[in-house]
Amino acid sequence: xxxxxxxxxxxxxxxxxxxxxxxxxxxxxxxxxxxxxxxxxxxxxxxxxxxxxxxxxxxxxxxxxxxxxxxxxxxxxxxxxxxxxxxxxxxxxxxxxxxxxxxxxxxxxxxxxxxxxxxxxxxxxxxxxxxxxxxxxxxxxxxxxxxxxxxxxxxxxxxxxxxxxxxxxxxxxxxxxxxxxxxxxxxxxxxxxxxxxxxxxxxxxxxxxxxxxxxxxxxxxxxxxxxxxxxxxxxxxxxxxxxxxxxxxxxxxxxxxxxxxxxxxxxxxxxxxxxxxxxxxxxxxxxxxxxxxxxxxxxxxxxxxxxxxxxxxxxxxxxxxxxxxxxxxxxxxxxxxxxxxxxxxxxxxxxxxxxxxxxxxxxxxxxxxxxxxxxxxxxxxxxxxxxxxxxxxxxxxxxxxxxxxxxxxxxxxxxxxxxxxxxxxxxxxxxxxxxxxxxxxxxxxxxxxxxxxxxxxxxxxxxxxxxxxxxxxxxxxxxxxxxxxxx
Numbered sequence: 065x066x067x068x069x070x071x072x073x074x075x076x077x078x079x080x081x082x083x084x085x086x087x088x089x090x091x092x093x094x095x096x097x098x099x100x101x102x103x104x105x106x107x108x109x110x111x112x113x114x115x116x117x118x119x120x121x122x123x124x125x126x127x128x129x130x131x132x133x134x135x136x137x138x139x140x141x142x143x144x145x146x147x148x149x150x151x152x153x154x155x156x157x158x159x160x161x162x163x164x165x166x167x168x169x170x171x172x173x174x175x176x177x178x179x180x181x182x183x184x185x186x187x188x189x190x191x192x193x194x195x196x197x198x199x200x201x202x203x204x205x206x207x208x209x210x211x212x213x214x215x216x217x218x219x220x221x222x223x224x225x226x227x228x229x230x231x232x233x234x235x236x237x238x239x240x241x242x243x244x245x246x247x248x249x250x251x252x253x254x255x256x257x258x259x260x261x262x263x264x265x266x267x268x269x270x271x272x273x274x275x276x277x278x279x280x281x282x283x284x285x286x287x288x289x290x291x292x293x294x295x296x297x298x299x300x301x302x303x304x305x306x307x308x309x310x311x312x313x314x315x316x317x318x319x320x321x322x323x324x325x326x327x328x329x330x331x332x333x334x335x336x337x338x339x340x341x342x343x344x345x346x347x348x349x350x351x352x353x354x355x356x357x358x359x360x361x362x363x364x365x366x367x368x369x370x371x372x373x374x375x376x377x378x379x380x381x382x383x384x385x386x387x388x389x390x391x392x393x394x395x396x397x398x399x400x401x402x403x404x405x406x407x408x409x410x411x412x413x414x415x416x417x418x419x420x421x422x423x424x425x426x427x428x429x430x431x432x433x434x435x436x437x438x439x440x441x442x443x444x445x446x447x448x449x450x451x452x453x454x455x456x457x458x459x460x461x462x463x464x465x466x467x468x469x470x471x472x473x474x475x476x477x478x479x480x481x482x483x484x485x486x487x488x489x490x491x492x493x494x495x496x497x498x499x500x501x502x503x504x505x506x507x508x509x510x511x512x513x514x515x516x517x518x519x520x521x522x523x524x525x526x527x528x529x530x531x532x533x534x535x536x537x538x539x540x541x542x543x544x545x546x547x548x549x550x551x
Contacts, residue, residue: 083336085140091348111142122153163322166191168305174380176313191301221259226427228295316347319354347386445503449531460485472502483549
């Protein structure tokens with residue numbers, strides 16, 4: 065729900081950003097004013113200037129307070145300068161306000177030549193925006209081995225899948241692909257695939273297809289016109305959406321939205337491009353189209369269509385050209401490009417069209433943090449990760465001795481995901497980071513914390529351990545994967 069001012073206009077938070085951000089934002093705001101969009105804005109800061117003041121998040125309290133009030137943000141690209149801050153201010157904003165859906169549309173632009181010109185590319189990448197590897201949970205487990213936790217939740221999958229189908233309906237699209245790496249990561253990426261296949265029948269008007277993400281990338285290069293909506297996990301979406309922007313002319317033409325049930329943030333996909341800052345030559349199209357997406361989110365459909373038509377008409381007319389298309393030594397200025405779009409408000413292109421849009425219905429899921437409740441659960445063992453210079457065979461023999469009088473037996477040892485003990489005959493290089501799998505001798509029993517702590521004390525008396533994972537069964541199905549080579 066947007067904030068309505070005393071004058072009856074919708075209030076938005078505007079963050080000019082870093083590098084070329086202020087120039088792009090200024091272009092978009094000029095066009096919003098010229099079209100008569102019923103908007104007012106508060107200017108707030110985030111990014112490099114904030115990091116340099118010593119605020120580690122890059123997002124000051126007054127910016128957060130403005131967003132909490134307006135619920136809608138138009139922002140330029142933000143920079144994390146080297147030596148300042150620990151987290152991206154962009155990611156911080158997305159996660160603070162649970163903007164779980166990152167929407168990145170691309171379409172063929174008139175007079176923007178690419179190897180795909182004439183193919184009719186018009187698709188949207190819907191990227192889950194707060195989970196996956198971007199949770200940013202990392203540890204150095206040994207001096208030479210790093211770990212990143214890939215967190216995928218059933219709730220997160222359901223929200224992004226439902227959002228993708230609802231977006232397809234709102235934009236009159238008829239096909240959704242779900243792109244995952246579920247053939248390798250069967251629990252995490254596999255969860256998105258399973259949820260997609262469960263929910264798809266609720267949308268019988270939309271064709272639903274699963275595709276392995278590397279094949280999706282291959283097909284996007286080979287025949288991109290076959291796609292309409294692609295829903296995927298966070299990192300996959302980050303990569304695929306940059307690929308898709310290259311198909312239609314580059315990041316200068318790639319808008320995006322970060323949408324949650326409470327807050328929406330609109331921004332270009334591109335970065336701050338500091339080498340072009342202040343030169344008045346940057347292509348502001350991506351930010352302008354992000355503002356168009358914002359208008360549609362605010363149900364200002366007529367103003368959105370007017371701006372998009374004027375922008376497409378300006379490109380089709382070809383009288384003003386941006387530097388990323390014709391070269392920065394002979395392009396028009398950002399100001400001239402903006403002036404041309406404003407002059408063309410009310411005109412429509414002849415070679416392309418603007419879609420009919422209707423309001424998107426956002427998925428509403430219960431707030432209960434326990435989203436999946438198994439009927440039966442059981443801890444049947446434990447994976448203990450140890451750091452050691454020992455080779456696999458002496459390590460295995462030592463662990464078998466240490467566990468001899470415990471309720472557990474050593475099932476196997478793996479190194480970087482491959483079983484190395486008991487020996488398999490394979491030729492495998494190893495590092496000082498081993499996963500040691502212990503299972504209960506009583507196959508029908510359940511491991512207690514006291515038993516696990518006793519095992520850890522036994523192991524810790526001779527070895528350095530740094531991480532532990534309980535091995536669980538849910539409703540009779542194991543909740544862990546096996547190592548390569550493990551029976």
